[in-house]
Amino acid sequence: MLLANGLYATITAVYFMSTGTVPPDQGFELCANPTEPGVNGCNSNGWDELILYPFIIYGIWVFCYILIVFYWKEKIIKEKNYMTAFTIMSQEKKGGLIYSITNCLGLKYQKQMYFVAYTVMGCLFFILAYLCFISLVYNYIFFLGFVLIACYNGATFYIKVVGKEYYKNEEKKNE
Numbered sequence: 001m002l003l004a005n006g007l008y009a010t011i012t013a014v015y016f017m018s019t020g021t022v023p024p025d026q027g028f029e030l031c032a033n034p035t036e037p038g039v040n041g042c043n044s045n046g047w048d049e050l051i052l053y054p055f056i057i058y059g060i061w062v063f064c065y066i067l068i069v070f071y072w073k074e075k076i077i078k079e080k081n082y083m084t085a086f087t088i089m090s091q092e093k094k095g096g097l098i099y100s101i102t103n104c105l106g107l108k109y110q111k112q113m114y115f116v117a118y119t120v121m122g123c124l125f126f127i128l129a130y131l132c133f134i135s136l137v138y139n140y141i142f143f144l145g146f147v148l149i150a151c152y153n154g155a156t157f158y159i160k161v162v163g164k165e166y167y168k169n170e171e172k173k174n175e
Helices: 002-019 047-072 074-079 085-092 097-102 107-134 136-174
Strands: none
Touching: 047 074, 047 107, 085 097, 085 107, 097 107, 107 136
16 A cells, blocks of 8 residues: 555656646645644634634533533442542652642642643643644654653653563572
8 A cells, every 4th residue: 555655746746747737735734835834824723713713622521521520430449449540649659749739728629729730731832832833843852852751751661561571480490
C-alpha cells in the first residue's frame, strides 16, 4: 500500500511537471492563502477555538466528574474501594505536587483544591497548545521535550524491571 501511494505520488508529480500545470490543492496545508502571519492568517482559528472552547468542554467534563464520582457513585466507590483520579492523586501519591496542593488547606477542602489545581494546570496546557499552534519552532521544541521524557521514562522503567529480575536470578543461582 505504501509503495502504491509512493508510486502514485511520483507519477502524478512527473505528469504535472511535464505538462507545466499545477496540481489541485489537496488540502494538505493548514491555510492555503494566509492574509497575515500567525493564527489570524486564515481568519478561522483564533484564541476562542484554541483556548475558550476547549476550556468550556473541560468545564463540562469537570462538572460531570464531580456529579458521578462525588455524588451519584460515591457510596459504591467507597464500599468497593475503587480508585479514581482523585483518590490516586490526592491521597495515594504522597509527596507529589498534586498531593501537596490538594492537602495544603486540610482534608475539609481537599476536593475543592484538587479541582482548583487541575483547572489551573488545564489552563496552562491550553495556553501551551495555543503556543504550539501559532509557533512551529515552539511546537518542535515541545514535541522533542515529550519524546525525550518518554524515552527517559521508558528506559528508566526497563532498567528497574530488568535490573530487579537480573538480581533475583543471580540470587537464585547463588543459593
